[in-house]
Amino acid sequence: MTDTVTGGSYRELHKPKQEFASRAEYLEHELEIMAPRRWGINLPIRDYRFELEDWVPAMAATIGKIVMVAAVVAAFAAPLGLSNDFVIENVRFEMLIAALLFVVLFSGVLNPTANLAGTHGPLIPLIPLIVASGGHPMALGIMVGLLGFSLGLFKGGSLLARLTSNGVCGGLLLYLGFIGVTSQIKKLFAWADGFDMGYIAFVVVFATVVMYAYLEHIRMRWLAIPLGSAMAALIAFALGAPFEFTTEPGIPNLNPAYWWGEDTGWQLGLPTFQHFVAVAPFAVLAIAMWSPDFLGHRVFQELNYPARAKKVLMNIDDTMCIAAARQVVGTSLGGGNLASSWGTYMVPAAIAKRPIPAGAVLTGLLCVIAAIWGYPMDLAIWPPVLSVALMVGVFLPLLEAGMQMTREGKTSQSAAIVIFSSALVNPVFGWSLTVLLDNLGLIGDKERGQAMPHLHRWVIPGIMFAVLCAVMAAIGMFPGIPALLESFRNLH
Numbered sequence: 024m025t026d027t028v029t030g031g032s033y034r035e036l037h038k039p040k041q042e043f044a045s046r047a048e049y050l051e052h053e054l055e056i057m058a059p060r061r062w063g064i065n066l067p068i069r070d071y072r073f074e075l076e077d078w079v080p081a082m083a084a085t086i087g088k089i090v091m092v093a094a095v096v097a098a099f100a101a102p103l104g105l106s107n108d109f110v111i112e113n114v115r116f117e118m119l120i121a122a123l124l125f126v127v128l129f130s131g132v133l134n135p136t137a138n139l140a141g142t143h144g145p146l147i148p149l150i151p152l153i154v155a156s157g158g159h160p161m162a163l164g165i166m167v168g169l170l171g172f173s174l175g176l177f178k179g180g181s182l183l184a185r186l187t188s189n190g191v192c193g194g195l196l197l198y199l200g201f202i203g204v205t206s207q208i209k210k211l212f213a214w215a216d217g218f219d220m221g222y223i224a225f226v227v228v229f230a231t232v233v234m235y236a237y238l239e240h241i242r243m244r245w246l247a248i249p250l251g252s253a254m255a256a257l258i259a260f261a262l263g264a265p266f267e268f269t270t271e272p273g274i275p276n277l278n279p280a281y282w283w284g285e286d287t288g289w290q291l292g293l294p295t296f297q298h299f300v301a302v303a304p305f306a307v308l309a310i311a312m313w314s315p316d317f318l319g320h321r322v323f324q325e326l327n328y329p330a331r332a333k334k335v336l337m338n339i340d341d342t343m344c345i346a347a348a349r350q351v352v353g354t355s356l357g358g359g360n361l362a363s364s365w366g367t368y369m370v371p372a373a374i375a376k377r378p379i380p381a382g383a384v385l386t387g388l389l390c391v392i393a394a395i396w397g398y399p400m401d402l403a404i405w406p407p408v409l410s411v412a413l414m415v416g417v418f419l420p421l422l423e424a425g426m427q428m429t430r431e432g433k434t435s436q437s438a439a440i441v442i443f444s445s446a447l448v449n450p451v452f453g454w455s456l457t458v459l460l461d462n463l464g465l466i467g468d469k470e471r472g473q474a475m476p477h478l479h480r481w482v483i484p485g486i487m488f489a490v491l492c493a494v495m496a497a498i499g500m501f502p503g504i505p506a507l508l509e510s511f512r513n514l515h
Contacts, residue, residue, distance in 0.1 A: 033057055033070055047242070050076065050376040054332035057378055059135040061341070065380055071135070073381045076245055080372035081385035083248040083416045084139065085393055087367025089403040090413075091142035092117045096359040098150035099160055103289070113282075115394040116275040117358040122390035125349045126383050135380035136334075137341040138320060140349035141365025143167075145312050145450065146305070152498065153305050156508070159291060159298035161283060164354025166299060166306035167361060168347045174310060175343030183314040183458075183487075184321065184339055186479055190437025190467045191457045192322055193428030195315050195450060198442045200421030207410040207418065214406040215264070223262045227255050227407050235415050245375035247415035255411040256402070266405055270397035282357025289357075304494045304508070308451065311491050313363060315454045317342060319421070320369040326424050327373040335378040337369065371416050437467035448501060455491050459484040 036056040043049040053072070059065055067073060096113045100106070121140065130139045153163060174180055208228055215224035231251055238244045260266060282288035321337045328335070342364055350362040372382050393399040402408060429438040437457055445453030457466070462480045464472035472480055499506025 034068070037072070047376065050074070051329045051332070054328050054335050054376060054378060057332075058334045059378070059380065061136060061338070062134055065132055065135050067381070071378060071380050073385070074377065076375040076377050077382040077385050079245050079248055079375045080368045080377065080382040081389050083371040083412060084141075084365060084368035084382075084386045085389040086252065086403040086409065086412045087365075088118060088121065088142065088390060089114065089393060089400050090409050091144055091367075092360050093404060094144070094147050095142060095150065095361055098147050099154065099359050102151050102154040103291070105290070111270060111400070112275050113357070113359050114400070115397070116277070117353060117360045118390045118394040119275070120353045120356060120358055121349070121360070122387040122394070124352060125345065126390065127387035129345050130383035131380050131387065134341055134345070135378065135383070136336065136338040137345045138337045138379060139365035139368050139383055139386065140346040140362045141368065143309060143312065143361035143363035145316070146309050146361055149305060149308075149498070153302060156498070157297065157301040158305065159294040159302065160289060160359050161354050162294035162298035163302040163306060164350055164361065166302055167309050168351035168354065170306055170310045171313060171343055171347035171350065174313070175340045175347060178340045180314055180317055180339040180343045182483070184318045186462060186484060187315070187318055187454070187458055188434070188437055188461050188467055188471060189428045190434030191441050191454065191461055192318055193425045193434055194438030194441035194457070195445070195454055196319055196322070196421045196425030196428065197438060198445045198450060198453070199319070200418045200425055203418030203421065204414055207414050211406055211410045218265060220263065223259055223264050226262065227258050227411065230254060230258060231411050231415060235419060245371065248371055248412050251411045251415045252408045255407040256405065259407040264407065268398045268401045270400050272395060272397045274395060279356045304497045307494045308491070308498070309361065311451050311455070311494070313343060313346075315450060316366070317364045320364050320366060322428070323370055323420070323424050324373045326427055327376060337379070367413070367417055370420050374420055433468040437461045440466055448495065451491060452495065455484070455488040459488050
């Protein structure tokens with residue numbers, strides 16, 4: 024283990040906080056001297072330290088985990104006729120799986136350059152269609168895991184990252200950030216209008232804007248999630264918004280046979296071959312969505328970390344392998360989560376200038392506490408807390424990062440196209456189309472494409488775009504065009 028700056032181990036190169044002129048300099052020095060052991064044992068003090076800033080991504084990740092897993096399981100449960108009690112029980116089970124088996128073990132100890140395995144948010148709107156198509160949660164989870172592990176094992180994720188220019192990536196961040204902010208504001212107003220107190224949403228959002236701007240001014244933006252969530256909760260409660268704790272302490276059912284029984288849990292039994300056929304197009308699409316998602320998280324680190332902190336950057340391929348393994352294990356045990364890179368952890372961790380391992384351990388601790396205690400789950404999914412946490416912790420930083428990456432004329436051209444085409448269909452379509460156009464030299468930096476071999480310039484991007492378009496056409500994701508699978512079924 025050698026340091027990238029002056030040589031030596033992390034323990035030898037560590038300096039007390041008092042030797043630095045500012046907190047930011049100390050945190051950046053920590054990032055520069057760390058050299059995590061990839062697939063080895065990483066220990067506190069010897070390989071990294073816990074800092075106050077590590078609580079920020081841990082709290083953000085826990086809030087995000089509760090919310091996102093609940094959204095996935097609820098999307099499955101509704102068309103299957105399962106109750107809210109089932110959703111809460113499965114979410115608590117999933118949080119224990121994530122915390123004990125993967126977050127602490129892998130990202131905290133064995134491979135600190137692999138981001139935590141989170142939840143696949145972009146696939147949530149498609150879940151009712153998956154169920155309607157005869158899909159089975161276990162079949163989908165296993166197929167996503169196997170495809171994702173294959174992509175990570177053969178380093179397909181890092182290859183796709185190299186094929187994506189700054190303009191394309193920046194445009195994706197801008198699109199996802201803007202869509203995310205506007206959707207959370209709409210949800211907050213819809214919640215407040217539901218009990219005829221819409222002004223609460225306005226006051227909460229206005230206060231959040233002022234708070235975020237002030238934190239930017241004093242260079243303490245990493246505090247946005249805990250301060251914003253607490254402020255939103257206090258304002259909403261003070262103005263009379265309804266809230267009560269309903270989830271009581273307890274341990275969820277840990278028996279996989281219960282979850283995959285024919286009369287218990289999901290009430291579906293084990294999947295058959297037909298179930299795997301039904302979910303195949305959706306699994307391919309889910310894995311295609313991984314690449315821009317994973318790339319965005321690594322780029323966010325690069326924008327916030329010092330230039331010499333190369334060894335602590337997220338390894339895309341390792342993250343894919345761990346997310347895929349977490350998917351197969353979690354699904355087999357009975358969980359309903361769909362795995363991806365954990366954005367509500369990585370984005371605030373990058374802003375706080377903290378590496379992955381220490382915050383991962385704290386995230387695992389908080390997830391276990393929330394799952395067993397129960398009451399924190401109610402607070403985390405309360406609309407003002409949830410929406411503000413997502414806005415200041417994920418979507419506003421995505422907007423800022425996208426703007427930083429698209430300052431030049433060449434990159435802004437590619438960014439405009441990826442935003443345009445993403446708005447037409449979805450971010451997967453926008454990303455794959457713009458990567459092809461950008462690498463061909465039709466838009467963006469034409470010299471960049473000319474320097475590439477034909478395999479990287481048009482063969483891989485062309486095949487990728489064609490396959491993804493075929494999958495999206497099969498399941499009806501092109502606006503105004505009927506699903507080809509459904510049309511084929513009707514013919515027969």
